[in-house]
Amino acid sequence: MYHISCDIRAQRSAQLIAESVLHLAEKKPLAEISIAEIQRISGVSRSTFYRLFDTPLDVVTWQVEKLFKTWSAEITKAPAKKIIPLAFMQLMMKNAALLEILAQNDQLALLARNHRHYFQDVLTVFDFPADLDQIEKEYLIDFLSYALPIAIFTWLRRGKKETAAEVSHYFWQSIRLMSQATKK
Template sequence: MYHIKEDKRAKTSANMIYQGLSYCLKKKTFDKITITDIQQASTVGRATFYRGFDHLIDVLHWQCDCCFQDMTTIFFKNEVYKHKKEGLLLCFLDYWTEHSTILEQLLSINRVDIIYACHQKNSLTILDFFGKLQPLPNTSYEYFITIRSSIFIGILLVWIKHGKKETSSQLLHIISKQIDFIKDSYFYI
């Protein structure tokens, strides 16, 4: 678990640790990286590391959460995104096509579960916004979140697997076509 305080100094240290880990991931596999490696790459002391993180994986979890929070902030600040039916999806795709490093890092160490957990955690803020515009299904709320998380994350993982060739607009078009196909199909799966 991570414990980053809401002050500039703690966030700066956490970011330096993440940058150090990113550097190390270019040189070694995740399971071979030590806290000492992170110290040397980030110039942040061991005590500072443990003040913010319990384990090395927590650094990637924190960065993934930060990215999802950043994307959410962008969505709320951008009136164009907020007033289009596909606005949230487009914001999501625009953001991740520019900030895919953390997704690639988690994918490379088979920790897609962290991406899903961060998406589900941070989607609650956005769902509160949409809940004011349209009532959301109360009885199957977890399914509502899970379906959207699975679609969003699944699309990004395939995009990364295929070499990140498509733009966010092309991805939006692909998703729209697939949703239309599902709606018009004789089967859902």
């Protein structure tokens, strides 16, 4: 869990800690990163670390949540539903280093959980039937909450070769193929 106030000093310390954790996580798993290493690189005291975060994973969680807040704010301005996966892919690709850390530390669930939380804001942009009951809505949200992050992890696994437009195309193509396969 993280505990970051709106205080400018706390925000600055949290950012220094985050940069240090991301740097260290490029070299080793999050579980092996010590607070002493973070302290040494960031220049932030041990007590400040524990005032803001509990673990290095909390630091990454904070970074992911900041990323999704940005995405949520951008996406509600999107003119069409086809743009949503593209905008998601573009933002995620800009933050590939953070995503690689999530992939290396088996944290797809962290990405999907945040996506699900912010997907509520995005749901209004799609043209889903107004008469969806609560159960249908939950299944739809959970499916899409994992589907987009899985597309990003596939892009990472493939060596980041495709553009955001190509990954978005493959995402929608996969949805179409699944739909066609269930109609047969």
